[in-house]
Amino acid sequence: MRNHVAVIDADVLYGIEATDLLLTLAVRRVIRIHWSSEILDEVSRNLAKRHDLNAKATAYRIERMNAALPDALVEPPPELVDQMPVNTKDRHVLALASYVEANVLVTNNLRDFPVEACAAYAVEPVAPDDFFTQIARNRPGDLNATLTEISARRRNPALAVNQLVDQMAKRWPKFAAVAKEIQPSPAQRSQRRDPYPGLDQ
Numbered sequence: 001m002r003n004h005v006a007v008i009d010a011d012v013l014y015g016i017e018a019t020d021l022l023l024t025l026a027v028r029r030v031i032r033i034h035w036s037s038e039i040l041d042e043v044s045r046n047l048a049k050r051h052d053l054n055a056k057a058t059a060y061r062i063e064r065m066n067a068a069l070p071d072a073l074v075e076p077p078p079e080l081v082d083q084m085p086v087n088t089k090d091r092h093v094l095a096l097a098s099y100v101e102a103n104v105l106v107t108n109n110l111r112d113f114p115v116e117a118c119a120a121y122a123v124e125p126v127a128p129d130d131f132f133t134q135i136a137r138n139r140p141g142d143l144n145a146t147l148t149e150i151s152a153r154r155r156n157p158a159l160a161v162n163q164l165v166d167q168m169a170k171r172w173p174k175f176a177a178v179a180k181e182i183q184p185s186p187a188q189r190s191q192r193r194d195p196y197p198g199l200d201q
């Protein structure tokens with residue numbers, strides 16, 4: 001993974017923890033991320049199955065995502081989508097990665113994106129745990145500042161950074177292990193302005 005220009009699959013954006021971490025990193029310009037209308041539509045359809053979210057809350061979440069990162073939404077050309085050598089339902093995702101010249105496609109469904117097929121477009125399919133782990137190793141200062149911002153936004157319940165990382169360990173154990181290693185001492189932490197207000201559940 002070179003410059004962390006990433007297309008984020010719908011199955012990753014479904015989770016609030018991953019979305020919050022991705023958007024915070026992107027607002028801080030640690031990474032550049034992209035999605036399409038089709039990806040967001042899939043996110044909305046999946047969120048609609050949750051009993052704790054209504055249609056208004058789902059639409060609000062998508063609106064806030066696009067407002068936080070207005071350049072993230074890009075539509076790949078239909079003719080490019082048709083050329084992609086993956087399953088029909090996944091072609092739009094790989095096409096978007098190729099179109100925006102992303103080097104990474106972040107997905108939980110690695111089987112849907114064979115390495116050989118993606119390599120032809122200079123795209124690497126990566127699981128979220130591996131993606132976040134690489135960022136933690138390559139940009140520890142930015143990662144620590146990002147976690148501090150997310151922690152500062154948490155109210156119900158409030159979460160210290162170490163508690164936040166423990167929570168993340170349930171989904172991304174490799175990332176959490178590295179994040180714990182690189183955490184600064186309390187005396188080393190400085191207050192930073194939070195440029196991104198975060199997302200509700």
